[in-house]
Amino acid sequence: MTTILEMRNITKTFPGVKALDNVSMKVEAGEIHALVGENGAGKSTLMKVLSGVYPHGSYDGEIRFEGDECKFAGISDSEKRGIIIIHQELALVPLLSIAENIFLGNERASGGVIDWGETFGRTRELLAKVGLKEAPQTRITDLGLGKQQLVEIAKALSKEVKLLILDEPTSSLNETDSQALLDLLLEFKARGISSILISHKLNEIGRVADAITVLRDGSSVSTLDCRANTIEEGDIIRDMVGRSMTDRFPPRDPKIGEVMFEVRNWTAHHPLHSDRKVVDNVSFNVRKGEVVGIAGLMGAGRTELAMSVFGRSYGVGISGEVLVNGQPVDVSTVGRAIDNGICYVTEDRKTYGLVLDETIRRNIPLANLDGISNGIVVDDHRELAVARDYRDRLRIKSSSVAQEAVNLSGGNQQKVVLAKWLFAEPDVLILDEPTRGIDVGAKYEIYAIIAELAASGRAVVVISSEMPELLGVSDRIYVMNEGRFVGELPAADASQEKIMSMIIRSGHRN
Numbered sequence: 001m002t003t004i005l006e007m008r009n010i011t012k013t014f015p016g017v018k019a020l021d022n023v024s025m026k027v028e029a030g031e032i033h034a035l036v037g038e039n040g041a042g043k044s045t046l047m048k049v050l051s052g053v054y055p056h057g058s059y060d061g062e063i064r065f066e067g068d069e070c071k072f073a074g075i076s077d078s079e080k081r082g083i084i085i086i087h088q089e090l091a092l093v094p095l096l097s098i099a100e101n102i103f104l105g106n107e108r109a110s111g112g113v114i115d116w117g118e119t120f121g122r123t124r125e126l127l128a129k130v131g132l133k134e135a136p137q138t139r140i141t142d143l144g145l146g147k148q149q150l151v152e153i154a155k156a157l158s159k160e161v162k163l164l165i166l167d168e169p170t171s172s173l174n175e176t177d178s179q180a181l182l183d184l185l186l187e188f189k190a191r192g193i194s195s196i197l198i199s200h201k202l203n204e205i206g207r208v209a210d211a212i213t214v215l216r217d218g219s220s221v222s223t224l225d226c227r228a229n230t231i232e233e234g235d236i237i238r239d240m241v242g243r244s245m246t247d248r249f250p251p252r253d254p255k256i257g258e259v260m261f262e263v264r265n266w267t268a269h270h271p272l273h274s275d276r277k278v279v280d281n282v283s284f285n286v287r288k289g290e291v292v293g294i295a296g297l298m299g300a301g302r303t304e305l306a307m308s309v310f311g312r313s314y315g316v317g318i319s320g321e322v323l324v325n326g327q328p329v330d331v332s333t334v335g336r337a338i339d340n341g342i343c344y345v346t347e348d349r350k351t352y353g354l355v356l357d358e359t360i361r362r363n364i365p366l367a368n369l370d371g372i373s374n375g376i377v378v379d380d381h382r383e384l385a386v387a388r389d390y391r392d393r394l395r396i397k398s399s400s401v402a403q404e405a406v407n408l409s410g411g412n413q414q415k416v417v418l419a420k421w422l423f424a425e426p427d428v429l430i431l432d433e434p435t436r437g438i439d440v441g442a443k444y445e446i447y448a449i450i451a452e453l454a455a456s457g458r459a460v461v462v463i464s465s466e467m468p469e470l471l472g473v474s475d476r477i478y479v480m481n482e483g484r485f486v487g488e489l490p491a492a493d494a495s496q497e498k499i500m501s502m503i504i505r506s507g508h509r510n
């Protein structure tokens with residue numbers, strides 16, 4: 001084996017935080033190397049050091065790539081060496097097309113004129129490699145997060161890649177698409193391309209990784225060799241969190257009451273193609289104290305359903321009725337939905353959940369300013385107390401509650417979004433991919449909060465692409481496909497196979 005990359009004794013500090021403390025890591029040529037650790041452990045920071053996002057001089061330690069010491073001044077330097085990083089927060093320009101995004105800064109042009117024929121042709125080839133059938137002209141904003149991820153990878157392939165770094169590439173993908181992406185990595189490996197894969201999904205790591213480096217609190221604690229030994233998930237978890245974890249889900253004793261939340265005959269149309277029904281005559285209910293899961297494949301319409309109900313945040317031509325405690329309520333704006341006790345925690349924290357340049361303490365009360373005011377003005381002491389309380393309960397890793405959201409690790413940003421909606425104390429809470437990008441230990445905490453919310457008499461709806469998660473947290477599961485509800489079953493009777501067969505039997509309309 002030849003070593004392609006060696007990072008030695010990397011130390012990186014931010015004001016008040018030592019994000020990396022003497023971290024070392026070695027990647028062999030042609031391997032898939034997983035990088036794991038809890039939220040805030042330093043994974044993304046290490047990869048930003050490697051790719052020159054944090055330039056040489058802003059950290060201590062040494063980077064050697066293909067035997068040469070590298071002192072990257074910026075990301076273009078690392079790209080020239082064939083190190084390509086795909087960040088945790090995707091960086092595509094929403095209003096531009098797929099093709100424009102792929103060749104941004106690297107335009108196919110002759111004599112100053114963009115050669116669209118070549119651009120589209122090349123784009124089609126690259127999209128085919130990642131299994132996307134979209135037209136090159138499609139705008140990014142019209143793609144779901146999962147497909148955007150694939151566009152990022154296609155973009156990486158447009159450059160000469162030797163080492164591909166993927167920071168949580170599958171966190172927004174469903175099972176099938178995740179599998180496809182991992183197969184893609186295996187294919188790259190067969191072609192001699194090395195990759196570093198950051199993921200919280202330990203089952204995928206088990207499937208593809210040749211070696212695993214574990215970070216804990218900014219230090220490298222171990223490197224596990226999957227070629228020589230069988231690595232159990234439990235081994236990885238123990239190194240990550242510093243203790244063993246026996247249960248993935250907290251125990252529950254549901255006390256389910258009357259119907260508390262009901263949606264009747266809900267229909268919503270696509271905002272750009274107003275003849276297309278994205279949500280088609282959906283009816284469902286949630287009882288007091290109940291956790292209801294909504295299963296479905298990516299594109300089934302689950303997020304669109306939740307968002308259109310939550311203050312018409314999505315779609316046009318919306319019709320149907322929403323009832324809370326048997327009374328029809330007005331959900332025509334986000335403010336009215338919140339006033340009627342309905343909250344929606346989004347999967348896309350960057351766009352809908354957080355004010356990134358504000359501090360943790362200012363973000364948490366945003367959906368319930370009354371909760372921190374004395375009737376007229378904001379009570380600073382109360383604001384601070386609330387923020388600290390949620391930071392402790394959700395174990396949000398930060399230097400203080402005065403830290404800006406933009407500087408938090410991805411998983412910790414997600415926890416702040418969750419804290420914000422918990423503090424709003426809704427009767428009905430709709431959680432859309434609540435553990436996306438959350439580490440195993442913190443997932444447990446979030447499941448415990450969901451259980452607590454239900455136990456305190458709330459109605460909780462969970463949308464998740466991770467079936468084991470849905471099966472683990474829900475009391476009852478609805479199955480959605482192509483905009484319609486195609487099945488319903490008690491979680492006790494549900495299994496991944498049953499849910500999949502309901503989806504398949506319901507068929508495809510197009």
Ligand SMILES: Nc1ncnc2c1ncn2[C@@H]1O[C@H](COP(=O)(O)OP(=O)(O)OP(=O)(O)O)[C@@H](O)[C@H]1O
Nearest residue numbers: 014019039040041042043044045407408409410411
């Ligand atoms: N620009 C910054 N300014 C201040 N602190 C930062 C900055 N970037 C990261 N940090 C801090 O450094 C630590 C490591 O963050 P990093 O994003 O590397 O974690 P991570 O392992 O990628 O976590 P996650 O799994 O949640 O994505 C965290 O405590 C984070 O708050």
Ligand SMILES: [Mg+2]
Nearest residue numbers: 044088409410
């Ligand atoms: Mg990260």
